[in-house]
Amino acid sequence: MDALIVIFITGLIGLFVGMMKKPVLSLSISVLGLISAFILMLYYKSYESPFGNYNGLNFTPSGNIFALLVIGLTLLIVLSGFNYFKKDIEHTADYYGLILFSLCGALILIGFTNFFMFFLGLEIMSIPVYVLVGIRKQNTLSSEASIKYFFTGSFATGILLFGIALVYGASGTFDLNEISNSVSIWKEAPAMFHVGVLFILAAFLFKVGAVPFHFWSPDVYQGSTDAVMSYMATVVKIAALYSFVTLFGSVLGASGNIYTGILEIVIIASFFLGYVSALKQSNFKRLLAYSGISNTGFALLSVFTGDFGSLWIFLLGYTASTIALMTVSQAIEKIDSEDIKNWKGIGYKNPFIGVVVLISFLSLAGIPPLTGFFGKFLLLSGNYQNHLTLVILALISSVIGAFLYLRFVINVFAKESHAEKICIGPLHITVLIISTFVSIFGWTIILF
Amino acid sequence: MILLVLPFVFALAAFLIPEKLVKYFGLVAALSSLAVALGHLAYFNPEHLVYIFNPNKAFPMGLSFKMGYDGLSLTMVLLVNSIVSIILLANYRKELAENKLFTSLVFFMQAGLLGVFLAQDGMLFYTFWEITLIPIFLILYWFGKQDNNSVLLKFFIYTLLGSLGMLLSFIFLGTSVQSFAYNDLISSGLFIPAKIACWISCGFLLAFAIKIPLFPFHTWQPSTYTTAPMAGTMLLSALMLKMALFGMIKWMIPLTFTGIQDIKWLIITLGSIGIVYGAVIAIKQKDIKTLFAYASISHVGLIAAGIILFTQLSLESAIIQIINHSIVAVGLFFAADIIESRTGKRNIYELGGIAKLAPRFGFWFAAMTFVSVSVPFTAGFIGEFLLIKELFVAHWFVGIIASTTLVLGAVYMLRAYQLSMFGAPKMTQFEDLKWNEILVFALLTVSAIVIGISPQCIMNFVKPSIEHINELMVGGLNFIK
Structure with missing residues (x-):
C-alpha cells in the first residue's frame, strides 16, 4: 500500500519537475521513487489493510512477489527508455509520469479483493497506456495505434462492466470472498452468473491479448515506441494475467467447467496462431507481438491449476527476454531496428549484443537451463494430469517457436553482412546485463 | 565435482588466453581434464556408485541435483x-585451433557431455542433454560451410522435437513420484502399467532415435555431417550420438521396463533396417564424407538393436562397440578431412593414387579402414561378433540380417579405400602426414587393437553397474509379484 502511494506521488512530482526540462532529473526522481517502492514492497509483510475494516486492496504473499516483479520491470523499462525519452524534450516528464500512474493501476490489479477496485485498477492501468501509445502525434502509425487501442480497449471495458454487473446481480456482492462463498453454496449457478463470467472472460482475453481477441496487439505494438511497447508486453500483461488467475483460478472458475472448455480452445489457438503468424513477420515488434500471443497461451495454462509460483517463474523468463530484446532494439535503433533484415550480422560484429540476443531467444524457446525452460516446465508439469492434450500441443507449438527464434538468431549471427560496430550506452548495458542475468539464473529462486 | 567444472572453467579461460597460445592451451587443458578423469579412475571401485555431488536436501519440484x-x-x-583430447590434437594444425571462440565452445560441449553421463537425476540429464545442443549448433554455424542454414535448422529442430518427447516422459515419471532422482525414477517406473509405460518409452525413443539416428529418423545426419567442420563432425558422431545410446542403457530401458517388451521388436527391426539400408546406400556413394555418414548409420543400428535386448552380454558388447564406433568415427572423418583439405575434392572417383604420393597416409588410412571393417584383433570384431551372436539368440532371422554388416561393411570401406588411394595418381602432389596426424591415427589404432585383444578389461569394468541396474529392476519386479 505504501509502495502504491510512493509511486503515485513520485509520478506527480515527476510531472511538476518536468517543467524544468531536465531529463536526468526526471529520470533520477522516477528511479528513486521506484527503488523506494520496491523496498517498501519487499518489507510489506503484514498483509493486512491499514484502513481497518476496508479491505478493497490487499497484497497476498503471491501478490507481493508479482508486485515486486512489475516494479522491477518498470525500473528497467524506465532506464532503457531514457535515451529515447530525452530526445522528446517536450514530453520527457509525461513519459515518466504516465508510466508511473499506469504502474499504480497495475499494482491495484495485483492487490484487489473486490470488483470495484479491480475495475478501478484496470482503468488506471489502461488509460495512461492509451496516451503513451499515441504520444508521438506526428507519427501516423502511432496515432492509428492509439485510436485502435483506445476504441477496442474501451469496448472491452464496456463488456467487462456488463459482466461485473451481471455477476453482481447473481451474487449480490462485489467482494471476491463473498462471491466465492455464494458460488460454493449454489447447487447450480444461475444463468446470469454464467453469462457475466463469460463477458468478464472475453474482456480479460482482450487485455492479455489471447486469440481470438489478439488483433490489436501487433498493430499497437508496432505503433508505439520501444519502451512503451516493452511496458505493454510485460507489466500490463503480468498485471492482467495475475488478476485473471486470481479471478478464474479460484473465484469464478470453481462455478463450472464451461469456461474450461472455452479456455482450452483459446489456449490451443493462441499457441499456434501466435507462432505461425510470427513466422511471416518482417517487423521486429510484430514478431515479438505474435510470439507474445503464444507465450500468453502458455501463461494461461496456470488458470487451470491456480498456481502463482509457476506463473511467476514463467513470466520472469518471458519478461526478462522481452526487456532484453527491446533494449537491444533501442540500442541499435539508428540502423532502423524495426526491420528484421537490418539485424543481420549484428551479433557477429557486436558479440555482446549477440550473446544477449542468443540467450534471450533460447530462454523464450525454452532451452534448459534458462529461466524460460523452468517456467514452461512448471506450467506443463502442473497441467500434466488433467490436460495432457494441452501439454502435448504446447510442446509441439514450442518447436515451431524454437524454429522461429533460432532462425532469427542465425540471421543475427550471419558472418557476411554490412553490419557495423555499435556503441551501446551505459544505461542500456546495465539493463541488458541485469535481464540476461535473470534469464540465466532467475530460475534458481525456486530452490530457496 | 572438479571433473565437471573443469571444462566449464576452461571454456571461460579460453577467452583470456592470447591468440597465439590458444592451441597449446586447448591441448593442455584437454589433457589435464583427461588426467582428472584418470585420477578418478585410480580411486574407483567398480562395485560402487560414487557421488561427485550429492546435496542431501529436498528441493522443490522433486529436483535432486545428484551427480555421480x-x-x-x-x-x-x-x-x-x-x-576431446584427440579431436583437439587432430585439429592442431588447422586455422580453427587458433580461434578462441572455437576452443571455448569445444570445452563447453565437453562439459555438457560430461553432465549427461554423470547425471543421476532425470531433470539434470535432460538439462545437460539440451545444453550440448547450443555449443554444437554454434560450432556448426560459425565454423561450418557457408549457406548451411537450412541444414542447421533441420538438425536443431529435429533434435529439439525429439528431446521434447523425452521431456514429456520425464515429467510423467517425475510428477508421479515427486522426485527426479534416478533410483526413485526406477522404482516408480516398475509400478506403471505396461500400456502407459510403453507410451513413456516411446517418448524417450523419439529423442534417442533421432540422436542415434535410427532408420526413419536419420535424414538430418548426412547433410549435417558434410557441412560441419571436421571437429564438429567428430564431436557429433563420436560423442554426441553416444549420449543417446547411453541414455537407452541407463535411462530408457530401466525406467520403462514394463513397457519395453512391446516396442522391443520395433527397435530391433528399425535397427536391422538401418544396418542394411545404411550399408547399401554407403556402397553407392561418391562423396567420401556422405559415405562415412551412412556407414555410421549402419554401425549404430546394430548397437541400438543389441542394447534393446538388454542381456548382460549384449550390453557389455554394446559398450565395446560404442567405444569402437567413436574410434572409427574420429579416424575416418579425420582421413576424409585430410583428403578434402589437401585436394579440395571429396568425390572418390576424382581421387586416386594417393597411396603412392603419401605412403604414410596410405598406411594409417588402411589401418583405420581395417579397424572399421572389424577384422579380428580389433575392437570392432569383438563388439560386432558378440552383438550379432546375441541377436541370433533372440531370433535367427535378425541374426542373419545383422551379420550382413560384416560383409557390406567390407564392401563399402574397401571400395572407398581402393578408389581413393590406389590406381594412377590423379593429382600432382599430396602432402604426407605430419607428426600430430600420425599421432592421432596411431593412438586410435593402438587403442582399437588393445581393446580387441583384451576386451575383458572393459567388460569387467562395466559389469557391476549393469548387474546393479538389473538388480534394481529384477528386485523391484519380484517385490511387486
Whole structure:
C-alpha cells in the first residue's frame, strides 16, 4: 500500500519537475521513487489493510512477489527508455509520469479483493497506456495505434462492466470472498452468473491479448515506441494475467467447467496462431507481438491449476527476454531496428549484443537451463494430469517457436553482412546485463 | 565435482588466453581434464556408485541435483575426455585451433557431455542433454560451410522435437513420484502399467532415435555431417550420438521396463533396417564424407538393436562397440578431412593414387579402414561378433540380417579405400602426414587393437553397474509379484 502511494506521488512530482526540462532529473526522481517502492514492497509483510475494516486492496504473499516483479520491470523499462525519452524534450516528464500512474493501476490489479477496485485498477492501468501509445502525434502509425487501442480497449471495458454487473446481480456482492462463498453454496449457478463470467472472460482475453481477441496487439505494438511497447508486453500483461488467475483460478472458475472448455480452445489457438503468424513477420515488434500471443497461451495454462509460483517463474523468463530484446532494439535503433533484415550480422560484429540476443531467444524457446525452460516446465508439469492434450500441443507449438527464434538468431549471427560496430550506452548495458542475468539464473529462486 | 567444472572453467579461460597460445592451451587443458578423469579412475571401485555431488536436501519440484558415476558412466567420461583430447590434437594444425571462440565452445560441449553421463537425476540429464545442443549448433554455424542454414535448422529442430518427447516422459515419471532422482525414477517406473509405460518409452525413443539416428529418423545426419567442420563432425558422431545410446542403457530401458517388451521388436527391426539400408546406400556413394555418414548409420543400428535386448552380454558388447564406433568415427572423418583439405575434392572417383604420393597416409588410412571393417584383433570384431551372436539368440532371422554388416561393411570401406588411394595418381602432389596426424591415427589404432585383444578389461569394468541396474529392476519386479 505504501509502495502504491510512493509511486503515485513520485509520478506527480515527476510531472511538476518536468517543467524544468531536465531529463536526468526526471529520470533520477522516477528511479528513486521506484527503488523506494520496491523496498517498501519487499518489507510489506503484514498483509493486512491499514484502513481497518476496508479491505478493497490487499497484497497476498503471491501478490507481493508479482508486485515486486512489475516494479522491477518498470525500473528497467524506465532506464532503457531514457535515451529515447530525452530526445522528446517536450514530453520527457509525461513519459515518466504516465508510466508511473499506469504502474499504480497495475499494482491495484495485483492487490484487489473486490470488483470495484479491480475495475478501478484496470482503468488506471489502461488509460495512461492509451496516451503513451499515441504520444508521438506526428507519427501516423502511432496515432492509428492509439485510436485502435483506445476504441477496442474501451469496448472491452464496456463488456467487462456488463459482466461485473451481471455477476453482481447473481451474487449480490462485489467482494471476491463473498462471491466465492455464494458460488460454493449454489447447487447450480444461475444463468446470469454464467453469462457475466463469460463477458468478464472475453474482456480479460482482450487485455492479455489471447486469440481470438489478439488483433490489436501487433498493430499497437508496432505503433508505439520501444519502451512503451516493452511496458505493454510485460507489466500490463503480468498485471492482467495475475488478476485473471486470481479471478478464474479460484473465484469464478470453481462455478463450472464451461469456461474450461472455452479456455482450452483459446489456449490451443493462441499457441499456434501466435507462432505461425510470427513466422511471416518482417517487423521486429510484430514478431515479438505474435510470439507474445503464444507465450500468453502458455501463461494461461496456470488458470487451470491456480498456481502463482509457476506463473511467476514463467513470466520472469518471458519478461526478462522481452526487456532484453527491446533494449537491444533501442540500442541499435539508428540502423532502423524495426526491420528484421537490418539485424543481420549484428551479433557477429557486436558479440555482446549477440550473446544477449542468443540467450534471450533460447530462454523464450525454452532451452534448459534458462529461466524460460523452468517456467514452461512448471506450467506443463502442473497441467500434466488433467490436460495432457494441452501439454502435448504446447510442446509441439514450442518447436515451431524454437524454429522461429533460432532462425532469427542465425540471421543475427550471419558472418557476411554490412553490419557495423555499435556503441551501446551505459544505461542500456546495465539493463541488458541485469535481464540476461535473470534469464540465466532467475530460475534458481525456486530452490530457496 | 572438479571433473565437471573443469571444462566449464576452461571454456571461460579460453577467452583470456592470447591468440597465439590458444592451441597449446586447448591441448593442455584437454589433457589435464583427461588426467582428472584418470585420477578418478585410480580411486574407483567398480562395485560402487560414487557421488561427485550429492546435496542431501529436498528441493522443490522433486529436483535432486545428484551427480555421480558407476563403471558405465566412468567409461563414458573417460571416452569423452580422451576423444576431446584427440579431436583437439587432430585439429592442431588447422586455422580453427587458433580461434578462441572455437576452443571455448569445444570445452563447453565437453562439459555438457560430461553432465549427461554423470547425471543421476532425470531433470539434470535432460538439462545437460539440451545444453550440448547450443555449443554444437554454434560450432556448426560459425565454423561450418557457408549457406548451411537450412541444414542447421533441420538438425536443431529435429533434435529439439525429439528431446521434447523425452521431456514429456520425464515429467510423467517425475510428477508421479515427486522426485527426479534416478533410483526413485526406477522404482516408480516398475509400478506403471505396461500400456502407459510403453507410451513413456516411446517418448524417450523419439529423442534417442533421432540422436542415434535410427532408420526413419536419420535424414538430418548426412547433410549435417558434410557441412560441419571436421571437429564438429567428430564431436557429433563420436560423442554426441553416444549420449543417446547411453541414455537407452541407463535411462530408457530401466525406467520403462514394463513397457519395453512391446516396442522391443520395433527397435530391433528399425535397427536391422538401418544396418542394411545404411550399408547399401554407403556402397553407392561418391562423396567420401556422405559415405562415412551412412556407414555410421549402419554401425549404430546394430548397437541400438543389441542394447534393446538388454542381456548382460549384449550390453557389455554394446559398450565395446560404442567405444569402437567413436574410434572409427574420429579416424575416418579425420582421413576424409585430410583428403578434402589437401585436394579440395571429396568425390572418390576424382581421387586416386594417393597411396603412392603419401605412403604414410596410405598406411594409417588402411589401418583405420581395417579397424572399421572389424577384422579380428580389433575392437570392432569383438563388439560386432558378440552383438550379432546375441541377436541370433533372440531370433535367427535378425541374426542373419545383422551379420550382413560384416560383409557390406567390407564392401563399402574397401571400395572407398581402393578408389581413393590406389590406381594412377590423379593429382600432382599430396602432402604426407605430419607428426600430430600420425599421432592421432596411431593412438586410435593402438587403442582399437588393445581393446580387441583384451576386451575383458572393459567388460569387467562395466559389469557391476549393469548387474546393479538389473538388480534394481529384477528386485523391484519380484517385490511387486
